[in-house]
Each structure stands twice: as structure tokens, then as C-alpha cells.
Amino acid sequence: MPIIVQKFGGTSVANAEKIRRAASRAVAAFKKGNQVVVVASARGKQTDELIHDALEVNPNPPKREMDMLLSTGEQQTVSLFAMACWTAGEKAISFTGSQISMVTDDAHTKARIQSIGTERIKKKLSEGYIVIVAGFQGVDGEGDITTLGRGGSDTSAVALAAALGANLCEVYTDVDGIYTADPRKFPKAVKMDQISYDEILELASLGAGVMHGRSIEFGKKYNVTIHVRSSLNDNPGTLITHEVPKMEGILVSGATIQKELAKFSMIGVDNKPGNAAKIFSHLAKARVSVNDIIQTQVSPEKANISFTIHKSDLDSARAAIEDIREQVHCQNVFVQEDVAEVSIVGVGMRSQYGVADRMFQALADAQINIDSITTSEIRISCLVALEQGDTALTAVCQAFELDKPASKRS
Amino acid sequence: MPIIVQKFGGTSVANAEKIRRAASRAVAAFKKGNQVVVVASARGKQTDELIHDALEVNPNPPKREMDMLLSTGEQQTVSLFAMACWTAGEKAISFTGSQISMVTDDAHTKARIQSIGTERIKKKLSEGYIVIVAGFQGVDGEGDITTLGRGGSDTSAVALAAALGANLCEVYTDVDGIYTADPRKFPKAVKMDQISYDEILELASLGAGVMHGRSIEFGKKYNVTIHVRSSLNDNPGTLITHEVPKMEGILVSGATIQKELAKFSMIGVDNKPGNAAKIFSHLAKARVSVNDIIQTQVSPEKANISFTIHKSDLDSARAAIEDIREQVHCQNVFVQEDVAEVSIVGVGMRSQYGVADRMFQALADAQINIDSITTSEIRISCLVALEQGDTALTAVCQAFELDKPASKRS
Numbered sequence: 001m002p003i004i005v006q007k008f009g010g011t012s013v014a015n016a017e018k019i020r021r022a023a024s025r026a027v028a029a030f031k032k033g034n035q036v037v038v039v040a041s042a043r044g045k046q047t048d049e050l051i052h053d054a055l056e057v058n059p060n061p062p063k064r065e066m067d068m069l070l071s072t073g074e075q076q077t078v079s080l081f082a083m084a085c086w087t088a089g090e091k092a093i094s095f096t097g098s099q100i101s102m103v104t105d106d107a108h109t110k111a112r113i114q115s116i117g118t119e120r121i122k123k124k125l126s127e128g129y130i131v132i133v134a135g136f137q138g139v140d141g142e143g144d145i146t147t148l149g150r151g152g153s154d155t156s157a158v159a160l161a162a163a164l165g166a167n168l169c170e171v172y173t174d175v176d177g178i179y180t181a182d183p184r185k186f187p188k189a190v191k192m193d194q195i196s197y198d199e200i201l202e203l204a205s206l207g208a209g210v211m212h213g214r215s216i217e218f219g220k221k222y223n224v225t226i227h228v229r230s231s232l233n234d235n236p237g238t239l240i241t242h243e244v245p246k247m248e249g250i251l252v253s254g255a256t257i258q259k260e261l262a263k264f265s266m267i268g269v270d271n272k273p274g275n276a277a278k279i280f281s282h283l284a285k286a287r288v289s290v291n292d293i294i295q296t297q298v299s300p301e302k303a304n305i306s307f308t309i310h311k312s313d314l315d316s317a318r319a320a321i322e323d324i325r326e327q328v329h330c331q332n333v334f335v336q337e338d339v340a341e342v343s344i345v346g347v348g349m350r351s352q353y354g355v356a357d358r359m360f361q362a363l364a365d366a367q368i369n370i371d372s373i374t375t376s377e378i379r380i381s382c383l384v385a386l387e388q389g390d391t392a393l394t395a396v397c398q399a400f401e402l403d404k405p406a407s408k409r410s
Numbered sequence: 411m412p413i414i415v416q417k418f419g420g421t422s423v424a425n426a427e428k429i430r431r432a433a434s435r436a437v438a439a440f441k442k443g444n445q446v447v448v449v450a451s452a453r454g455k456q457t458d459e460l461i462h463d464a465l466e467v468n469p470n471p472p473k474r475e476m477d478m479l480l481s482t483g484e485q486q487t488v489s490l491f492a493m494a495c496w497t498a499g500e501k502a503i504s505f506t507g508s509q510i511s512m513v514t515d516d517a518h519t520k521a522r523i524q525s526i527g528t529e530r531i532k533k534k535l536s537e538g539y540i541v542i543v544a545g546f547q548g549v550d551g552e553g554d555i556t557t558l559g560r561g562g563s564d565t566s567a568v569a570l571a572a573a574l575g576a577n578l579c580e581v582y583t584d585v586d587g588i589y590t591a592d593p594r595k596f597p598k599a600v601k602m603d604q605i606s607y608d609e610i611l612e613l614a615s616l617g618a619g620v621m622h623g624r625s626i627e628f629g630k631k632y633n634v635t636i637h638v639r640s641s642l643n644d645n646p647g648t649l650i651t652h653e654v655p656k657m658e659g660i661l662v663s664g665a666t667i668q669k670e671l672a673k674f675s676m677i678g679v680d681n682k683p684g685n686a687a688k689i690f691s692h693l694a695k696a697r698v699s700v701n702d703i704i705q706t707q708v709s710p711e712k713a714n715i716s717f718t719i720h721k722s723d724l725d726s727a728r729a730a731i732e733d734i735r736e737q738v739h740c741q742n743v744f745v746q747e748d749v750a751e752v753s754i755v756g757v758g759m760r761s762q763y764g765v766a767d768r769m770f771q772a773l774a775d776a777q778i779n780i781d782s783i784t785t786s787e788i789r790i791s792c793l794v795a796l797e798q799g800d801t802a803l804t805a806v807c808q809a810f811e812l813d814k815p816a817s818k819r820s
Binding site: 020058079082 | 426429430433463464466467468469471472475476478479481482485486488489490492494496497503504506508509553554555
């Protein structure tokens with residue numbers, strides 16, 4: 001019997017009515033002859049409320065206790081979800097991450113999954129139960145509750161689908177699917193029918209925010225097709241899968257903008273082997289995650305190293321760089337807080353002429369100066385002034401016709 | 411190092427300020443050189459809110475899922491409590507019932523404790539942590555979360571104190587201690603300094619409602635002194651302990667009234683061995699818990715059997731009796747729903763003259779008719795008409811001078 005994993009985010013289970021509606025989807029899939037595993041997030045704004053409660057008693061709450069606290073949100077949802085399945089006439093049973101041995105490391109508030117027990121779930125599925133699993137949470141080797149970080153329920157769902165050998169993971173959310181660009185920023189953006197793991201990975205890490213990046217990595221690694229769709233209607237959403245065949249000329253799948261960035265420029269670093277490693281391992285130790293890195297040689301002895309980070313890491317990054325700069329003989333450090341990164345993403349763009357220059361020309365036509373450029377196999381990103389970010393995104397979207405379905409682009 | 415268990419009820423941890431205040435008590439006890447284990451209930455009205463949430467999705471929610479849901483209330487409190495201890499400068503760690511192996515049977519919503527693991531708690535205590543344990547909850551052999559029923563946090567606390575070999579279990583609540591009668595019903599009631607397990611057991615089962623009956627049984631069995639005291643001040647409360655020496659003449663410790671009762675009278679039951687057993691095992695099977703039983707012989711062949719039950723069990727009891735009455739040849743069944751039971755409790759009252767008649771005289775003087783009388787070693791109860799219940803309680807309290815401290819009674 002095929003196994004389907006359905007993941008419902010917080011907005012899809014925000015109140016009793018929505019939980020009943022979500023449960024009816026699980027029941028419908030069950031009645032079609034599937035074994036159904038549901039992964040649910042905390043209801044609505046509950047995680048935020050619990051964080052607020054924590055900060056009221058401790059402005060800097062220990063992370064182990066935060067995980068203990070926050071994991072209750074999902075636990076409440078799954079028990080209510082199971083009750084709603086019973087109301088709809090089907091047997092259902094809920095589990096915490098701990099109860100199904102969703103084993104993680106002990107990095108509280110951002111734990112990583114190490115293994116998943118499937119025995120108990122499979123037993124209950126074979127007994128005709130719909131199984132409801134609390135997303136976002138796991139348990140470490142000590143038996144302590146861990147959480148996977150914001151958006152971790154996506155990761156729970158895809159990882160569970162992989163562990164159970166489910167071929168499909170449906171992710172129900174409050175949007176219709178994945179768009180060529182954020183419709184709030186480029187209102188003419190259109191929904192994509194399909195996108196590859198690699199493309200969505202670039203989009204997610206760049207802030208498109210539809211799916212948690214780690215969940216996509218799991219999907220890619222274990223070949224789980226992810227169907228991102230609306231919990232409000234039955235329209236097909238966007239399938240995230242391995243590279244999809246594309247018609248010639250359709251190279252750019254989507255565009256995105258990331259505004260919560262700061263750029264560090266380290267001027268005149270000694271151009272010696274190991275200096276870059278020193279800098280970035282120091283940043284890693286300070287738990288600063290670095291986006292893009294650019295290094296250029298300015299003389300045989302000196303190089304400039306610049307990198308972007310998320311603004312929330314600004315203080316940690318400043319301290320870490322202050323700490324390390326003398327060791328690498330850095331002459332000067334500049335920090336720009338008013339930058340935005342506009343990116344286009346598309347499998348195969350590298351092997352085609354004319355993609356990069358089309359982007360740069362679009363920005364030039366819109367009178368936008370490019371601070372720096374980085375590229376990957378499937379992505380081109382330009383750093384621009386923050387106040388020009390939205391204009392830049394629109395210019396790029398129009399240049400690549402992201403307001404049209406892929407099949408109708410020139 | 412002495413171990414103290416402190417239990418905080420829902421009103422004592424209802425909000426951030428109260429949690430901080432409760433945590434400061436735990437920290438104070440720790441700084442005095444004790445190892446401190448805290449047992450906490452869900453915040454304020456949270457359990458009621460969760461029950462409301464459940465009923466919104468399922469009018470008859472499965473009990474396993476109810477336990478999964480309700481246990482989150484305590485889990486939230488303990489993590490917040492631990493955070494508050496850190497704020498106050500001490501190391502603290504919270505545990506669910508499952509994490510400390512508070513193993514119960516699988517009778518969801520009213521599970522009974524089978525064993526408690528102390529290893530993890532003792533390890534953390536020896537490392538200098540204040541340990542915070544979620545009350546009210548346990549885990550069954552399958553790893554499913556169970557709850558101990560309303561008031562079960564008291565049971566968790568005393569059972570933990572017993573398992574840890576703690577000599578003292580402090581129960582913080584919103585009253586100053588245990589009174590000679592319910593001050594809302596007899597405003598002149600005074601606080602008792604001490605009371606024996608047996609006396610409080612009779613008071614609790616009769617509805618005084620200060621402590622959960624099962625917690626007292628644990629205390630008695632494992633010799634844990636329980637100190638019931640206010641979370642709002644530092645006044646000594648009431649010590650519940652083994653039989654306490656009393657000055658001569660002080661026989662009645664307290665009085666109580668139970669109004670949520672119904673009385674069944676089964677008239678003309680065949681007076682054969684085994685018939686009473688049949689009736690009460692049938693009621694037990696229907697999960698009706700029976701208070702007092704009176705059997706009187708009316709002829710060599712026939713007996714009348716009457717008993718009282720809690721009104722919430724009325725429908726189950728009616729059905730069970732309807733089911734069994736022909737088997738025992740019962741001629742008639744009467745049910746009275748408008749009764750109240752007034753009781754006095756005191757160790758040693760049986761061995762003294764003048765206690766029972768003083769009670770009956772007080773009721774007679776107040777023009778109150780006694781429907782029936784039952785007694786135990788340390789209790790005398792009179793069933794009276796519901797509308798005369800409060801008058802009866804006041805009359806009895808005055809007759810035994812329960813408005814004066816024990817040492818000042820005549």
C-alpha cells in the first residue's frame with residue numbers, strides 16, 4: 001500500500017475548524033487506499049507566544065529548556081489532529097518526536113536528524129491507523145527533547161517520508177505553490193508547476209522562504225517528491241523533484257531578493273595559505289553562517305576578502321572579525337548594512353550564453369549599480385543598494401519574463 | 411544533603427511573575443543547603459483551556475490523545491520554571507514524566523504509578539542542579555504518555571519524595587493550610603498546625619479538596635511529611651504526618667460537607683451471602699466509586715442496602731443497578747439526589763464517649779433531621795437534606811468549637 005506523508009504548517013492548523021479540515025484531507029487520502037502519515041506544526045502563532053512566555057521569565061533562556069517548551073506546541077497539534085481524525089470516523093494515533101525515535105544530535109534549537117525509528121509507525125499503519133507525528137522536534141541520546149529550528153517541520157516531514165520509503169510528501173501551506181518570484185514584490189509572478197531540488201535550494205537559502213532548505217536536501221538525497229500546495233483548495237501546487245526536462249531557452253526558473261543582509265569587506269589581508277580558513281572557521285565557531293564569499297587579490301602580498309551574513313548575526317560577526325583581524329594582518333574592515341542581493345536561479349544557465357549579461361543589462365537599464373557579483377552552477381546573484389532592491393528585482397523579473405508561464409517565454 | 415520536594419499548583423505558577431516567585435522559593439531552599447526537586451502543575455486555567463480545545467475537535471476525545479494533549483501544560487510550566495531558576499542564578503533542568511521514568515499503568519486519564527526512576531534526578535541533583543519535574547503525568551509500558559487524573563500533581567510530588575527518600579514534601583497552594591472546616595462555609599474555621607494522614611484522608615475523600623487522596627496514601631505508606639502552605643507568604647502551614655499527640659479532650663480535628671452526592675436505596679434485596687458482593691462488583695465494573703454503604707436486615711429473608719455515590723456517576727450507577735436488581739431480587743430502588751453528607755473527623759474519637767451524641771444533639775438543636783449515619787474509626791458522617799447542609803455544618807462546627815485553635819477548646 002503506498003505511503004503518503006502530509007505536512008501541515010501552523011497556518012493550516014491554526015484553529016479547530018482548520019484542524020478538522022486538515023484531518024479531512026488525511027482521511028480522504030486514507031480512504032483512497034494510502035497509508036497516511038501526517039506531520040504537523042504548532043498552531044498559528046503559538047510558537048511565538050511560547051517564546052514570549054519564555055522571555056518573560058528569562059531574557060536569555062537556556063536552549064535545552066526552550067526546546068522543552070517549544071516542543072509542546074506541536075504535541076498539542078498532533079493530539080488534536082488525531083482527535084479530529086477519530087471525529088471523521090478513522091482511527092488515528094499521535095506521536096512526539098521522542099516516541100518515534102526521531103534521534104538528533106544535541107544542538108538544542110537547531111538539532112540535526114541522525115536517525116528515525118519507523119517500527120512503531122509502520123506497526124500502527126498496518127493496523128489501519130492514520131499516524132500523526134509532531135514536526136520540528138526530536139530527541140537526543142540523553143532523552144532530552146531537541147528542536148530542528150524554524151521551519152524544521154518541513155525537515156521532519158521529508159525525512160520521515162524518506163525513512164518510510166514514501167514516494168510523495170505533500171506540504172500544505174497558505175500559498176498555492178512556488179512562484180517565479182515573491183508575489184508581494186513582483187505581483188505578476190506566476191506559479192511554477194515543477195522545480196528541481198537544486199533550484200529550490202538556491203531559492204530557499206536566498207530567502208524565498210517557502211520550504212526549509214534542509215528538507216529539500218533530504219528530498220534530493222532520498223528521492224522524495226515534494227508537492228507544495230494550498231491547504232485552502234484542491235489545485236495542484238508545485239512539484240519539487242529531480243531536474244525536470246525544460247524546453248530550450250527556459251533557463252531561469254525564478255528570481256529572489258534577500259534584504260536582511262550585511263556585507264563585510266576585509267581590506268588588505270595577508271595573502272597567505274590558511275588565512276581565509278582562519279577567518280571563516282572563526283566565524284563558524286561564533287555560529288555566524290556566511291552567505292557569499294568573494295576574495296580578490298590586490299597585490300602579491302595582499303587580498304581583499306568580502307562576505308555577506310544575515311543581519312541577525314551582525315554583532316557576533318563584528319566581534320569575531322575584531323578578534324581575528326590582527327592575526328591575518330587585515331588593514332581595514334568595512335561593514336555595509338544597506339545592501340540587498342538579487343538572484344536568478346535556473347538549472348543549466350551556466351552552460352548557456354546570454355543569461356548573465358541579460359541580468360546585468362536589465363540592472364543597468366534600471367540605473368542600478370552592482371556592488372558585487374557571485375555565481376554558482378545554477379544561480380547568479382548581484383549585490384545592490386538596499387533602497388534599489390525592489391526596483392532591481394522587478395527589472396530582472398521582467399527581463400526573464402517571469403510573469404509568464406515557462407512554456408510561453410520567448 | 412537533605413532532599414526537599416516542593417510542589418506548586420496551577421494558581422502558584424499562573425503567570426511569569428508567579429513562576430519567578432515560586433522559583434525564588436526553590437532557589438532559597440537550595441541555598442540553605444538542600445537538594446531541591448520541584449513538581450509543578452499546568453499554569454492557571456490551562457488544563458481547562460486544553461480540554462476546551464479538544465472538545466472543539468471531538469466531543470468525545472480518545473483518552474490516549476487527551477493525555478498527550480494535557481501533559482503539555484505541565485511540560486510548559488517546568489521548562490519556564492527551570493528558566494526562572496537560571497534567571498535567579500542557579501542551574502536547573504526540567505523533566506517530563508517520561509524522561510524520569512514515572513512509569514504508570516495504561517489507564518489513560520486516571521493512571522496509577524507503578525515505579526519511578528530516580529537515577530537521572532539524583533545525578534542532576536549531585537551536579538548541583540535544581541530539578542523540575544512535570545507533575546500529573548507518567549508514561550506507560552508502550553512509551554505512551556499517561557496522566558494521573560485531576561490533582562495528580564500532588565501524587566507525583568509525594569511519590570517522588572518517597573522514591574527519593576526525601577523527608578519533606580512542601581505543597582504550595584493558594585490557601586494557608588488545612589482548616590478545621592471550609593472557611594467559605596464556616597467562616598470562623600481555624601488553621602490546623604498538624605493533622606494525621608488518616609484524618610486528612612477522611613477529609614479529602616469527603617470533599618475538603620485540599621490534597622489529592624492518593625498523595626496522602628503515598629505519604630502515609632512511605633512516611634513522607636507533607637507541609638501544605640501558602641505560596642503567597644512565609645507563614646507555616648499545616649503538617650500532615652503520622653498520628654500526632656493530642657491534648658485530652660481534643661478529639662475532633664475538622665468537619666466537612668459533601669454536596670455532590672446521590673443516595674441509592676435498594677429495598678428488599680434477598681438476604682443471601684454474595685448478594686452485596688454482586689451489587690458492588692457490578693458498580694465497580696461500571697467504574698462507579700461508592701462512598702458509604704449501609705445494609706440493614708428487615709426480615710430473615712430480606713435486607714435493605716443503601717449507598718452514596720458522586721453525582722457525576724449517577725447515570726452509570728442507575729444503569730448498573732437496573733442491570734443487577736433482578737439477580738438480587740431487589741423489590742424497589744429509590745434514588746435521592748438532594749442529600750448532603752456532614753462529617754466530623756478525628757483520631758481517637760471512637761474510644762471516647764460523647765462525640766457521636768454531641769454531633770447528633772447539635773443537629774437536633776438546629777432542627778435538622780438525620781437521614782442516615784455512617785461511621786469509621788475516625789469519622790462520623792450524617793446524611794441530611796441538601797438544603798439543610800450548610801446549617802448542619804455550622805451547627806456541628808460550633809458544637810466542636812472548630813472556630814478555636816485546638817489548644818483552646820473546652
